[in-house]
Amino acid sequence: GAGVSQTPSNKVTEKGKYVELRCDPISGHTALYWYRQSLGQGPEFLIYFQGTGAADDSGLPNDRFFAVRPEGSVSTLKIQRTERGDSAVYLCASSPTDRENQPQHFGDGTRLSIL
């Protein structure tokens, strides 16, 4: 069945460039989450959407990071003026709603490498 899809699977770019990472959640899931995972660590929360609105963006590290979900389905994470420290795997997850006690369904991530 269709799970969470993330594209591209790998992205290599130079420091200072702009990147966009895309997430297609499971159809019908209203809650969408972005996490970032560094090597050897667990994922760290960035931002989550309930429908079209960002319900909590407290995990975004600085104003170079921005995410949108204009129609309540696909989401795009945007990073401006990339830095080498932005290199990580960016994971997207979705759940049917943002109510309590629901598991999250993860995509395979985008591996971002900033040279």
Place this chain on the structure above:
Amino acid sequence: SQQGEEDPQALSIQEGENATMNCSYKTSINNLQWYRQNSGRGLVHLILIRSNEREKHSGRLRVTLDTSKKSSSLLITASRAADTASYFCATDADSARQLTFGSGTQLTVLP
């Protein structure tokens, strides 16, 4: 920031043995979840235990939760080589919907 710690950081066992992983966390929670991650892949949800539950089973998995100690354990019985992966605990806190993950246990099951 990471919510807590898993221990051990790495565990290597023989096929057929049981594997136990522990997780500690810091804040009050709605639930605690365990996820598995194969190398280069996303996380797969294994089991969710609510804050008012003490023990839960799913197939070869057994999870316990002690909210007074803010700790949980995951037991995998009769392990298989295919269980080789990283295992993460994650908490869903009272005031937030996002998950806060531990640093994970790398489990290797030798055939």
